[in-house]
Amino acid sequence: MAQLKLLTISGSLRKGSFNRMLLTEAVAAFGDADHTDADLHLPLYDGDLEDAEGVPSAVQTLADQIAAADAVVISAPEYNKGISGVLKNALDWVSRTESNPWANKPTVVMSAAAGRTGGETQLFMTMQCLAQLQVHLVPGPGIMVAGAFDAFDDDGRLKADSYREALAKRMALLRAEITSS
Ligand SMILES: Cc1cc2nc3c(=O)[nH]c(=O)nc-3n(C[C@H](O)[C@H](O)[C@H](O)COP(=O)(O)O)c2cc1C
Numbered sequence: 625m626a627q628l629k630l631l632t633i634s635g636s637l638r639k640g641s642f643n644r645m646l647l648t649e650a651v652a653a654f655g656d657a658d659h660t661d662a663d664l665h666l667p668l669y670d671g672d673l674e675d676a677e678g679v680p681s682a683v684q685t686l687a688d689q690i691a692a693a694d695a696v697v698i699s700a701p702e703y704n705k706g707i708s709g710v711l712k713n714a715l716d717w718v719s720r721t722e723s724n725p726w727a728n729k730p731t732v733v734m735s736a737a738a739g740r741t742g743g744e745t746q747l748f749m750t751m752q753c754l755a756q757l758q759v760h761l762v763p764g765p766g767i768m769v770a771g772a773f774d775a776f777d778d779d780g781r782l783k784a785d786s787y788r789e790a791l792a793k794r795m796a797l798l799r800a801e802i803t804s805s
Pocket of ligand 1: 636637638640641642643644700701702703704705706736737738739740741742743772
């Protein structure tokens with residue numbers, strides 16, 4: 625069997641992002657895969673820009689990466705109890721590409737946030753947007769890393785066994801989903 629293609633998408637652009645750290649942990653937990661990390665440095669969605677220039681090449685690259693992936697893992701922070709603008713902008717742009725690369729795509733959504741709920745509100749908001757795009761959201765224990773500033777060690781590893789175990793279960797479910805179909 626060809627190597628599985630795993631795409632990760634961080635809803636935070638910053639280098640030291642805890643969501644990036646969580647994605648790195650998810651990739652390790654997923655195991656052997658051809659991994660690509662998406663770049664969400666995209667222009668803001670603007671219908672005039674789209675009319676004048678079409679879909680930007682960076683957006684098409686992202687859409688192609690989603691289409692090519694066997695599975696996608698998204699991790700995003702919660703901003704003011706909602707979805708990160710960076711992630712929503714990317715979802716909106718990709719929805720303007722010719723075909724829907726998200727259709728039936730096995731996907732897991734996670735979050736790391738400073739607050740006590742670990743970004744639960746944004747997580748459900750993101751899942752709602754993805755449902756509209758016909759994403760196949762793989763069910764499983766929610767990964768919402770609370771108090772993100774204290775949740776990772778200096779090497780960017782999750783400190784708590786409970787999070788590591790939940791992540792391992794979730795990634796095993798994702799792998800099983802795509803290898804059993
Ligand atoms: C504009 C803004 C809004 C935020 N709103 C929330 C929030 O609603 N809930 C929460 O838990 N943390 C909130 N935070 C804190 C983030 O969870 C924290 O900055 C987190 O580290 C961001 O994720 P990152 O490390 O992946 O960049 C907010 C941060 C910013 C910059």
